[in-house]
Structures are given as C-alpha cells and as structure tokens.
Amino acid sequence: MIGTAHPKVRTDRPRGGVLYTNAGNTNAPKALITAEYSGVKLELAKDFQLEVSNYTPEFLKMSPIGMVPVLKTPDGAIFDSNTIARYVAKLKADSPLYGSSLIEYAHIEQWMDFSATEIEAGLGRWIYTARFGFGRTGFNALMCVFATKVLKISLDALNTHLANNTYLVGRSVTLADIVITCDLCWGYSCIMTKAFTSEFPHVERYFWTMMNQPNFKKVIGEVKQVGVVPAVQSQSEGSSQGAGQSQGDETKGGKVRGSSSQG
Amino acid sequence: MALVLYTNAGNTNAFKALITAEYSGVKLELAKDFQPRVSNNTPEFLKMSPLGRVPVLETPDGAIFESNAIARYVANLKADNPLYGSSLIEYARIEQWMGFASAEIYAGLVRWLSALRMFPGIDNDPTKELAIVLLKRSLDALNTHLANNTYLVGHSVTLADVVMTCSLCRGYSRIMTKAFTSDFPHVERYFWTMVNQPNVKKVIGKVKQVKALPAVQSQRKAPAKEQAKPKEVKPKEVKKEAPPPKAAEAVEEEAPKPKPKNPLDLLPPSKMILDEWKRLYSNTKTNFREVAIKGFWDMYDPEGYSLWFCEYKYNEENTVSFVTMNKVGGFLQRMNLARKYAFGKMLVIGQNPPFKVKGLWLFRGQEIPRLVIDECYDMELYEWTKVDISDEVQKERVNAMIEDQEPFEGEPLLDAKCFK
Numbered sequence: 183m184i185g186t187a188h189p190k191v192r193t194d195r196p197r198g199g200v201l202y203t204n205a206g207n208t209n210a211p212k213a214l215i216t217a218e219y220s221g222v223k224l225e226l227a228k229d230f231q232l233e234v235s236n237y238t239p240e241f242l243k244m245s246p247i248g249m250v251p252v253l254k255t256p257d258g259a260i261f262d263s264n265t266i267a268r269y270v271a272k273l274k275a276d277s278p279l280y281g282s283s284l285i286e287y288a289h290i291e292q293w294m295d296f297s298a299t300e301i302e303a304g305l306g307r308w309i310y311t312a313r314f315g316f317g318r319t320g321f322n323a324l325m326c327v328f329a330t331k332v333l334k335i336s337l338d339a340l341n342t343h344l345a346n347n348t349y350l351v352g353r354s355v356t357l358a359d360i361v362i363t364c365d366l367c368w369g370y371s372c373i374m375t376k377a378f379t380s381e382f383p384h385v386e387r388y389f390w391t392m393m394n395q396p397n398f399k400k401v402i403g404e405v406k407q408v409g410v411v412p413a414v415q416s417q418s419e420g421s422s423q424g425a426g427q428s429q430g431d432e433t434k435g436g437k438v439r440g441s442s443s444q445g
Numbered sequence: 446m447a448l449v450l451y452t453n454a455g456n457t458n459a460f461k462a463l464i465t466a467e468y469s470g471v472k473l474e475l476a477k478d479f480q481p482r483v484s485n486n487t488p489e490f491l492k493m494s495p496l497g498r499v500p501v502l503e504t505p506d507g508a509i510f511e512s513n514a515i516a517r518y519v520a521n522l523k524a525d526n527p528l529y530g531s532s533l534i535e536y537a538r539i540e541q542w543m544g545f546a547s548a549e550i551y552a553g554l555v556r557w558l559s560a561l562r563m564f565p566g567i568d569n570d571p572t573k574e575l576a577i578v579l580l581k582r583s584l585d586a587l588n589t590h591l592a593n594n595t596y597l598v599g600h601s602v603t604l605a606d607v608v609m610t611c612s613l614c615r616g617y618s619r620i621m622t623k624a625f626t627s628d629f630p631h632v633e634r635y636f637w638t639m640v641n642q643p644n645v646k647k648v649i650g651k652v653k654q655v656k657a658l659p660a661v662q663s664q665r666k667a668p669a670k671e672q673a674k675p676k677e678v679k680p681k682e683v684k685k686e687a688p689p690p691k692a693a694e695a696v697e698e699e700a701p702k703p704k705p706k707n708p709l710d711l712l713p714p715s716k717m718i719l720d721e722w723k724r725l726y727s728n729t730k731t732n733f734r735e736v737a738i739k740g741f742w743d744m745y746d747p748e749g750y751s752l753w754f755c756e757y758k759y760n761e762e763n764t765v766s767f768v769t770m771n772k773v774g775g776f777l778q779r780m781n782l783a784r785k786y787a788f789g790k791m792l793v794i795g796q797n798p799p800f801k802v803k804g805l806w807l808f809r810g811q812e813i814p815r816l817v818i819d820e821c822y823d824m825e826l827y828e829w830t831k832v833d834i835s836d837e838v839q840k841e842r843v844n845a846m847i848e849d850q851e852p853f854e855g856e857p858l859l860d861a862k863c864f865k
Contacts, residue, residue, distance in 0.1 A: 246586030246587075246589060246590065247549070247582055247583060247586050255534060255537075257532070257533075257534035258534055258538070260534075260537045260538060260541050261541060262540070262541045262544040262545065262548075264540070264544055265537055265540040265541040265544055266537075268536075268537065268540050269533065269534075269536070269537035269540075272533055272536065272537075273533070283506070284506075284518065284521055284522070285504060285506035285507050285509075285518075287517075287518070287521065288504075288509045288514055288515070288517065288518035288521075289507070289509065289514075291511070291513070291514035291517050291518075292509050292510055292511045292514035294514075295511035295513050295514050295547075296510075296511060298544070298547070298548065299511070299547070299552075300496070303548075303552065323758070323759050323762070323826055324822055324825050324826060327825065335496065336496065339495035339496050342495060343495065
C-alpha cells in the first residue's frame with residue numbers, strides 16, 4: 183500500500199491551500215512532493231472518504247465529475263493532479279521545477295503530457311481490463327494482452343530516453359520527474375512486477391532513485407513492488423481467481439479512467 | 446531560424462499550435478511532404494518523437510512532441526500572453542481545462558471511435574455503451590460550466606479554449622451528430638462561437654458536423670467473400686494502430702477498403718470436398734470409428750487442407766460451466782465467416798472447474814486462414830499447433846476429438862461442440 187506518511191510542514195511556509203484527497207491516492211503526492219520542493223504548505227482536508235465526499239454537491243462545484251484530488255486555494259478550487267502540481271510549483275518564483283529556459287519548460291510539459299497519455303492511461307487500461315473488464319471474459323483477456331503491449335511500447339520509449347538522461351529534463355528534478363514518478367508508482371505498487379519492469383533497466387534505475395529522494399520519501403514513504411500479477415478478472419464469474427494480492431489502490435483515487443465509478 | 450511543425454493535413458491536435466500561433470503573432474512553418482505513417486517512422490523523426498507521435502514542433506533549441514506542450518511553448522513565445530490568463534489562479538484553471546479537454550473529451554471520443562470500429566453493427570455493445578456514458582458525463586460537466594461562462598476561463602479566449610475547441614472539433618466532424626450534441630446546448634453555443642473566431646477559422650476552416658455515425662461494415666451481415674473490409678475493424682489492427690491513433694495524431698481514419706478475393710478460393714483444387722466430410726460426419730450414427738473416422742482419412746488431402754489443435758490460454762478463468770460453454774459458442778458463432786473453409790470440434794473437459802477448452806480444426810490451405818485471424822478475435826485467446834499426421838499419437842488425438850471420445854485424456858467431457 184502506498185505509504186500514508188504526511189509531510190511535516192513548517193508553519194512559516196506560504197499557504198497553498200487545502201488538498202482534498204483520500205489516503206493512499208497516488209495522484210495526491212504530485213502536489214505534496216511539489217510543495218516540499220517549493221517550500222509551500224498544503225493542508226489536508228479531514229475525513230475525506232472516497233466515493234462519498236467527492237460526490238456531494240459542494241464537491242462537484244469544485245470538481246464537476248468528482249475527480250480527486252482537488253486543491254482549494256484562496257482564489258478558488260482546481261482539479262486535475264498535474265494542474266495542482268503546476269499551481270503549487272508556481273507559488274515559488276522562478277521555480278527550478280519549471281526548468282530554466284523556454285525549451286526546458288516545453289520539454290517538462292511534454293513529458294508531463296506523455297506521462298498522462300501513455301503511462302497513466304496505459305496503466306489504467308491494463309488494470310481496468312485485468313480487474314473489471316467489459317463484461318466479456320475472453321475479450322477482457324484479449325484487451326489485457328493489448329494493453330500490456332501498448333504500455334511496453336511506451337515504457338520502451340521512456341527507457342531509451344533515460345538511458346542517456348539522469349532526469350527527464352535538464353540536470354535536476356523538475357515537475358516532469360515528480361509527475362511521472364507518481365504515475366509509475368501506481369503501476370509498481372499494483373500491477374508491474376519485477377519481471378515486467380526489469381525489461382526497462384533505465385526506468386528501474388530512475389524510479390528507485392527518485393523514490394529515494396528525501397522529498398519523495400517524506401511524502402510517499404516506502405513502496406513495495408507488487409509480487410504477483412493479478413489474474414484477468416472474469417466479470418461474469420465473480421471475484422478474481424488470481425493468486426496476486428494487489429498491494430496498491432488500483433483505482434488511483436477517485437479517478438478511474440475508462441470506467442464507471444468503480445470503487 | 447524557423448519553427449517547423451510536422452503534421453498531416455487535418456490533424457485537429459496540430460490545430461492547437463497553429464491557432465495559438467495566430468493569437469500570439471508567432472509564425473509557424475509546416476513541414477513539407479509529410480506522409481502519415483511514413484515520415485513519422487523514420488529514425489530522424491523518432492529521435493524527435495520516440496513513439497512517432499504527430500504533431501511535432503522543431504525549434505532552434507530542440508524538438509517537442511505532445512500537442513498541448515507545443516501549444517504552451519508557442520504561447521510562451523509572446524510575453525504576458527493573454528492566452529495564459531492574468532493571474533496564477535487563472536493559469537491554473539487554464540491548465541485544468543486543458544487537462545480535462547485531453548483526458549475526458551478527446552480521450553472519450555477516441556474510446557468511442559475505437560469501440561465502434563471493433564464492434565461494428567453490434568448494438569448494445571458494453572464497450573461502446575461505456576464509452577458513450579463516460580463521454581456524456583464529461584460533456585455534461587462542460588455544459589454546466591459553460592452555462593455561466595462564455596469562455597472556459599476569464600472573459601476572453603485562453604489556451605484552454607484553443608485546446609478544448611480542437612478536441613471538440615474532432616468529435617463534431619467524426620462522430621457527434623446534431624442529435625447527440627443538442628443535449629449540450631451551452632457546449633453547442635460555445636463550439637460554434639469558437640470555430641467562427643477569425644484566428645480559429647483561419648486554421649480550421651469550415652467545420653461540417655457529421656450527419657450519421659461512421660459507417661463501418663458489419664462483418665455479420667455480409668457474406669464472407671463480398672464484404673468490404675475496413676482496415677480498422679479488427680482488434681488486431683486496432684492493436685497495431687492504437688499507439689499513434691489512440692491520440693489519433695498520426696493518421697486520420699482511412700476509408701474502408703474493398704476486400705480482395707479470398708486467397709483460399711485461388712488455391713489449386715483439392716480432391717477433398719469439405720461438404721462431403723461434413724455430411725459423412727453428420728450422417729454416421731453407428732460404427733462411427735469404422736465409418737466416419739476411416740472415411741475422413743480416406744478423403745483427407747494433406748496438401749489442400751491442414752489440421753490444427755487449439756488450446757484456450759486462460760483455462761484458469763473457466764470456473765462456471767455454462768459461461769465456459771457460452772464462450773465456446775461465441776467463438777463458433779464468430780467463425781461463421783469461415784464456414785466454407787473450416788470444420789472444427791471444441792471440447793470442454795473436466796469433472797470440476799476450472800474446465801479446459803481444447804479443440805481440433807480442419808482448415809482449407811496449409812495455414813490458418815488469414816480471414817479467420819483477421820476477423821475472429823477469439824483466435825488470439827488460443828494456442829494453435831499444426832498437427833503432424835505422421836505422428837500416430839497426434840493422429841489418434843485427432844480421432845478422439847472428432848468422435849468426442851470419453852474419457853478424453855483421462856477426463857470426462859462437459860460438452861463437445863461441432864462447427865460444420
């Protein structure tokens with residue numbers, strides 16, 4: 183399970199706002215880690231219950247489809263975890279998280295988008311077909327195979343880039359590293375076994391280095407890579423028969439791409 | 446040095462950068478002679494965009510892929526660009542709606558289009574239904590926001606509007622009919638206002654809303670020989686194409702291609718007549734082994750036909766008997782298109798779950814017919830091995846499967862289905 187360690191914040195930091203998230207949400211660390219790097223204080227909303235708190239009328243005013251996390255700032259609320267991270271980063275002037283030139287900024291944005299459309303969406307597809315499917319058992323298996331293949335292509339591209347680059351952009355941690363590490367973390371904790379990730383050695387190096395950076399470790403804590411791949415769920419036949427015990431929250435907070443609101 | 450944008454014509458993701466350039470007073474050059482699937486697969490291109498994604502912007506300082514990132518770069522070329530709002534919270538809201546446009550609207554449209562291609566002519570398909578439900582949920586949220594807001598953020602066009610309009614544009618021109626979009630009147634107002642803004646119209650031109658859902662040939666209704674075969678129909682094709690067109694940045698969909706003659710009909714004639722075997726199989730009620738099995742080997746032509754064993758790859762799933770049998774039944778239904786060229790026996794084996802599904806198939810030709818691999822997605826779920834008829838053990842296994850021998854390999858048969 184993703185560590186639920188909360189960052190210990192100093193009271194003299196600029197206040198970023200209140201973060202609404204469930205414990206174990208793998209998107210919330212994007213904002214929290216960014217806050218650590220940026221010297222910003224984020225408060226965590228109390229008593230937040232996934233699938234309950236994010237569908238109240240008040241919450242839906244902040245986040246129209248119930249997406250979690252949400253940051254309530256002094257000037258209004260924002261949803262979408264990558265956006266929240268950007269906002270928090272910008273609270274610090276000339277943040278190194280944004281690179282030091284226009285092209286670096288563009289590349290940071292490029293890898294953030296890559297992470298969303300390739301890694302997060304790819305993992306979502308895989309986890310969804312393995313766990314919930316489309317109501318057709320054989321088809322789930324097929325889509326699962328397809329999802330795995332597509333994700334491997336994406337990870338391969340990432341692996342190639344990281345063969346010659348310690349960080350995604352430039353020579354130090356940027357917003358792109360924070361976002362992609364959190365997205366990878368979701369995969370590592372619930373569906374990508376060692377056998378799977380060992381095909382991408384540069385991604386392995388990168389991921390474990392990032393996870394052990396002090397600001398990351400402070401927020402996420404210790405993460406155990408999943409041991410056994412969960413078997414493909416047969417929707418018509420009840421609960422999963424796989425030997426794999428998922429160690430992560432595969433619904434990634436309140437936002438499950440490509441599914442109705444599965445808990 | 447110029448900024449060069451690599452894209453195919455009509456790419457709605459590329460429009461984001463071009464429209465942003467119009468608003469920002471930035472000049473973008475379009476790369477010449479860009480051919481989708483060719484130009485974006487060269488080693489030089491892949492250095493710029495590792496997955497061959499389009500569009501790509503080449504700048505003096507390096508190349509950028511991901512259409513939203515490109516748009517941001519272009520916007521940032523102009524100091525204090527109003528496209529980015531005038532405060533930190535506006536900036537955040539702009540990013541928020543850009544994310545929503547990509548992840549909810551654009552991705553939702555792609556999901557729907559993919560589902561349509563995979564299951565043409567099938568109503569109430571759960572994949573399609575789900576895609577539509579999710580898209581409607583997102584459009585509903587957008588509609589509510591636009592009820593009280595002329596633009597997504599603030600009181601003038603921002604990068605969020607540029608991205609959202611381009612994302613919607615793909616939907617309007619491909620798959621969202623008037624009947625569909627009229628459920629979202631504020632989105633309608635917004636979209637048509639945006640596409641008529643001079644800087645937008647200059648790039649996109651006139652938008653024609655699609656009149657009906659894309660016509661994709663149903664493989665069930667047409668006879669096997671004559672049907673038009675759109676390239677995108679099969680899941681296998683979708684698998685190969687999906688990385689670029691998943692965000693459809695590489696290629697806009699192609700028109701369905703008319704199918705060439707079935708190569709199996711062009712094989713040299715065989716002394717074995719499949720229908721005769723099927724008649725012999727069906728009509729032999731007694732002495733099956735002496736009459737039918739012997740008759741089979743007498744008429745079998747190993748040059749004109751081939752035998753294959755198949756085994757379901759995910760037998761651990763088969764825990765409920767009738768579901769397992771339905772699975773096999775579904776497979777046989779989908780094999781209908783190959784009826785002229787195939788005969789098969791599928792056995793469901795075992796006393797207790799998980800049940801094993803194994804089969805024997807006779808196909809015209811020496812390979813599994815291309816037609817079957819392309820049109821029947823179940824093929825991927827089975828392990829296929831060609832039978833070596835010089836091996837007596839394998840030959841006897843063929844016999845056992847044709848005659849539903851029990852016990853089969855030591856186990857009782859739950860069911861045996863025949864495809865003929």
